[in-house]
Amino acid sequence: MNRAVPLLDVQNLTKHFDISGGFLEQLRLENMRINLKKTIVHALNDVSLSIFSGETFSVVGESGCGKSTLGRAVLGLYPIDGGQIFYLGKRIDSKNSRQMLPYRRKMQMVFQDPYASLNPRMKVEQTLMEPMLFHNPGISAAQAKERVSEVMEQVGVDPSWASRYPHEFSGGQRQRISIARALMVEPEFIVADEPISALDVSIQAQILNLFMDAQEDRGLTYMFITHDMSVVKHISTRVAVMYLGTICELAKTEELFSHPRHPYTKALLSAIPVLGTKKADHIKLKGEVPTPIELPSGCVFHNRCPYAFDRCSAEIPGMAEYDSGRLIACHGVEEGKI
Amino acid sequence: MEHLLELEEVVVRFALRFGDLTAVDGVSFSLNPGERMGLVGESGAGKSVTGFSIIDLISKPGYIASGRILFEGKDLAHLSEEEMRIIRGNRISMIFQDPMMTLNPVLTIGTQMVETLQAHMDISEEEAGRIALEKLRKVHIPSPEKRLDQYPHEFSGGMRQRIVIAIALLTDPSLIIADEPTTALDVTIQAEILDLLLELCKSEKTGLILITHDLAVVSQITQKIAVMYAGKIVEMGDTGTIISDPKHPYTQGLINALPGSDHLGKRLNQIPGMMPSLFSIPPGCSFHPRCPLRMDVCEKHVPPFTYYEKYNRSVACYLMDQDSKEDL
Numbered sequence: 001m002n003r004a005v006p007l008l009d010v011q012n013l014t015k016h017f018d019i020s021g022g023f024l025e026q027l028r029l030e031n032m033r034i035n036l037k038k039t040i041v042h043a044l045n046d047v048s049l050s051i052f053s054g055e056t057f058s059v060v061g062e063s064g065c066g067k068s069t070l071g072r073a074v075l076g077l078y079p080i081d082g083g084q085i086f087y088l089g090k091r092i093d094s095k096n097s098r099q100m101l102p103y104r105r106k107m108q109m110v111f112q113d114p115y116a117s118l119n120p121r122m123k124v125e126q127t128l129m130e131p132m133l134f135h136n137p138g139i140s141a142a143q144a145k146e147r148v149s150e151v152m153e154q155v156g157v158d159p160s161w162a163s164r165y166p167h168e169f170s171g172g173q174r175q176r177i178s179i180a181r182a183l184m185v186e187p188e189f190i191v192a193d194e195p196i197s198a199l200d201v202s203i204q205a206q207i208l209n210l211f212m213d214a215q216e217d218r219g220l221t222y223m224f225i226t227h228d229m230s231v232v233k234h235i236s237t238r239v240a241v242m243y244l245g246t247i248c249e250l251a252k253t254e255e256l257f258s259h260p261r262h263p264y265t266k267a268l269l270s271a272i273p274v275l276g277t278k279k280a281d282h283i284k285l286k287g288e289v290p291t292p293i294e295l296p297s298g299c300v301f302h303n304r305c306p307y308a309f310d311r312c313s314a315e316i317p318g319m320a321e322y323d324s325g326r327l328i329a330c331h332g333v334e335e336g337k338i
Numbered sequence: 339m340e341h342l343l344e345l346e347e348v349v350v351r352f353a354l355r356f357g358d359l360t361a362v363d364g365v366s367f368s369l370n371p372g373e374r375m376g377l378v379g380e381s382g383a384g385k386s387v388t389g390f391s392i393i394d395l396i397s398k399p400g401y402i403a404s405g406r407i408l409f410e411g412k413d414l415a416h417l418s419e420e421e422m423r424i425i426r427g428n429r430i431s432m433i434f435q436d437p438m439m440t441l442n443p444v445l446t447i448g449t450q451m452v453e454t455l456q457a458h459m460d461i462s463e464e465e466a467g468r469i470a471l472e473k474l475r476k477v478h479i480p481s482p483e484k485r486l487d488q489y490p491h492e493f494s495g496g497m498r499q500r501i502v503i504a505i506a507l508l509t510d511p512s513l514i515i516a517d518e519p520t521t522a523l524d525v526t527i528q529a530e531i532l533d534l535l536l537e538l539c540k541s542e543k544t545g546l547i548l549i550t551h552d553l554a555v556v557s558q559i560t561q562k563i564a565v566m567y568a569g570k571i572v573e574m575g576d577t578g579t580i581i582s583d584p585k586h587p588y589t590q591g592l593i594n595a596l597p598g599s600d601h602l603g604k605r606l607n608q609i610p611g612m613m614p615s616l617f618s619i620p621p622g623c624s625f626h627p628r629c630p631l632r633m634d635v636c637e638k639h640v641p642p643f644t645y646y647e648k649y650n651r652s653v654a655c656y657l658m659d660q661d662s663k664e665d666l
Contacts, residue, residue: 062524170612200380200613201551205595205606212605227525230554234597234606253602271529273554275596276581282529288494 005089006050007189007221008074014082015044015066015073042292043069045245045300046083048319053188056215056222058232058253061242062268064289067225070242071191074223075107076100087189105135108182112194114174118166124177125162128152132184147184154217155180155210172203179210183218191223196231208235229272233257241265244300245292247319251326261322262330263305263338299331307332340411342513342545343392344368348405350384350391353398359616361387361400363569366643369562371512374539374546376556376577378592379566382613385549388566389515392547393426410512428458431506435518437498441490447474447501448486451508458509473504477534496527503534513545520555532559553592557581565589568614568624571643575651585646585653587629623655631657 020026020039028037043066051057059067072078074085076092085093092103111117118127128148133139139147149159155176157169166174175195182190192211196204212235214220226232232239233253240250241264249262260266270282285304290296296303302312309332317329332338350362362384369375377385390396392407394414407414409425417425434440442450451470452463459466467486474482477500490498499519506514516535520528536559539546548560556563557577564574565588573586584590591609611628614620620627626636635656643654 062526172612201553201592202380202595202609203612205597205608206610208597209605209608212603229525230597234602267526271526273529273532273552273558275554275557275593275598276578277558282526282533284530285526288496 004052006086007053007055007088008051008223009086009089010047010049010070010074010083011086012083013044013047013070013073013080013085015069015078016081017041017043039293042245042295044073045295046316047242047245047247048083049240049247049250051189051221051223053221054215054219055237056224056235058224058226058236058239059242060226060229060232060239060268062227062289064244064292065242066245066292067242068193071109071193071223071225075109075191076104077109101135105185106188108185108187108190110175110178110182110190110192110195113198114171114178115166115198117178118174118181120166123163123165124152124157124169127166127177128162128181128184131181135185151180151183152177154214155183156206170203171199172206175199175203175207176210179207179214183214186218187220189221189223191225193225194227195224197226197228204231211235229269241268244289244295246300246329247327248301248330249326249328250319252324255324255326261326261333261338262328263307263332264301299329305332307338309337341368341408342371342373342410343547344406344408345388345392346406346408348388348391348407349403350387350396350400351403352400358403360403360619361569361616362391364405364643365566365569365571366405367564367571367574369513369545369547372539372543372545373562374536374548374560375562375564376560377547377549377564377566378551378553378556380551380613382568382616383566384569385566386517389432389517389547389549392515393430393432394422395426395432424458427454428509429511430513430515431509431511433499433502433506433514433516433519435521437495437502437522438490440502441498443490446487446489447493451486451505454505455508469508470504473507474501476507476538477501477504479504495523496530499523499527499531500534503531503538507538507542507544510542511544513547514539515547515549517549518551519548521550521552528555535559553581553596565592568619569616570624570654571652572625572655573651573653575649579650583649585649585651585658586625586655587631587657588625591628591630633657 018038019041026036026038028035047070059070061067073080080093084091087103125148129144132144148162152159157173157176196207199207224236236253239253239256240247243264249265260269267283267285287304298313298315299317302308311331317331319327319329320334321327346366347364348362349364351358351360365388377388379385391402402415448470452466455466455469471482479485479500520531523531548556550556560577563577563580564571567588573580573589584593594607595609597606609628614624622638623636623641626632633656641654641656643652645652646658
């Protein structure tokens with residue numbers, strides 16, 4: 001594996017959300033006594049990963065696994081509760097908003113819903129110009145306009161439509177505009193949170209192509225958050241599989257798909273419907289995903305895992321490195337049982 | 339064998355201030371008893387409206403303009419509301435995408451199931467409760483006795499969809515129409531729900547119309563597939579044959595656009611442009627502006643939906659005639 005300084009390095013990231021509400025909502029009656037009890041959602045627990053320059057790093061998992069929280073925490077959109085985030089070796093999680101500015105220009109985000117992520121009262125031109133004017137205050141109006149048409153051209157939206165409003169565009173066109181907005185400030189790193197999930201199949205291919213083209217032209221690095229495994233398989237360099245706020249397996253894409261090793265990865269991959277195959281037997285998991293409010297003890301997956309043994313419910317498995325840099329957090333794999 | 343369901347040239351229009359909008363434009367297909375069929379297309383293709391037209395769920399300003407819908411030999415288009423109610427939810431059940439929207443949040447599962455049964459059958463509450471319990475067991479809900487007294491919010495998304503399926507099964511229908519039943523679910527749950535649908539359709543000999551945008555989902559549990567584009571079926575036939583050897587350029591485009599195992603990391607074969615809005619359907623074949631193989635004739639004339647015995651399917655495309663001629 002590349003031992004150079006990673007573009008983005010996340011170490012032991014922890015993020016909790018306190019959803020207990022006001023004082024009255026925290027009151028609980030337990031054993032005839034009134035107690036105050038906080039309700040904490042453990043969204044991310046001890047997550048570590050490194051993303052190298054030029055990679056497409058995918059984060060996959062089912063709803064509620066914390067993949068979107070991870071993307072937002074990395075960009076500093078949420079304050080974090082533990083751990084460290086480094087961008088090219090410089091720690092960024094402890095910076096104040098002024099110190100953070102140069103990094104914000106380098107790190108951009110594309111959201112899932114192109115209907116919600118564009119301001120309906122702003123013309124496309126205004127939407128695209130805003131981040132650029134903010135980060136380059138000295139730029140002249142003519143230069144800015146030129147830059148807007150240039151980027152619109154690149155993402156495949158007719159520049160003569162710059163003075164239209166978002167509602168005049170289709171979903172696919174809007175997602176192109178959100179990508180253009182991210183590209184306006186010449187970023188190095190883009191977090192894309194389910195950027196094609198809201199789009200139709202034929203449009204999904206167009207947007208994925210746009211992502212791949214932009215990466216080739218500009219040497220971008222992506223963190224691609226999605227639940228669609230066939231998309232992940234197609235575009236990513238490496239994949240991290242998340243379950244209930246922790247990473248259970250992180251590996252190169254071909255290796256993960258050809259030999260999944262963590263029991264959850266196995267189950268997840270076996271459930272993907274494959275075009276043109278009759279329904280094959282998939283690995284059935286017991287029960288359902290537990291709530292992140294009361295995490296299971298030990299390995300978060302132990303109560304659904306077909307291979308679980310005593311140690312799994314007692315001890316949290318750490319990430320251990322296996323052949324060709326694959327990281328797995330599983331006692332069974334570590335002891336050679338799986 | 340008599341068909342379970344037969345649609346003949348069904349046209350659904352929406353009456354708007356400035357004129358009528360055609361959402362479904364002459365759709366014909368038939369389904370045998372116990373047969374599972376997939377209705378595939380992108381948003382706006384008219385697949386849901388087609389599904390709704392069967393059980394007369396098209397609300398104003400929509401209406402069925404022409405065509406016949408025969409179900410178990412009866413023409414549904416000419417039934418009174420009273421007669422329709424005997425069929426809808428009884429002989430034909432519907433499963434929707436979002437189980438939280440389908441279930442009533444303020445009633446327990448048991449109440450909702452008993453109500454449904456009593457609306458369709460003249461039976462006692464005890465008898466209805468017994469049937470409800472039996473159906474919950476069928477959809478593999480753990481400890482169903484306890485679950486009957488719970489409210490929808492106490493169930494997870496996958497469990498709720500199981501309950502919706504149990505409700506759809508209450509009256510032992512001969513046809514289930516499922517509109518994107520797994521789209522809102524995670525992939526591991528989706529796999530379980532598809533398993534369940536397949537198992538139930540086989541054991542109960544129920545016909546299934548699965549409406550979805552996901553070709554992979556359709557290919558797993560259906561025997562027959564109809565691909566819709568801009569209100570028309572463009573290709574229909576055996577699922578395996580169509581997926582492995584699509585003939586219509588739109589079906590080909592859809593399948594090629596899917597990120598698959600070949601050419602990983604390379605650009606995907608995209609279909610240029612987008613589905614036309616119903617307000618401005620192009621003349622001739624509605625796919626021609628996006629079609630890489632279009633000919634002059636496609637811009638002027640609508641290709642007829644024709645059965646080709648050689649390919650064991652029906653296709654609406656002028657290229658097929660060329661193909662056949664060349665082969666002769």
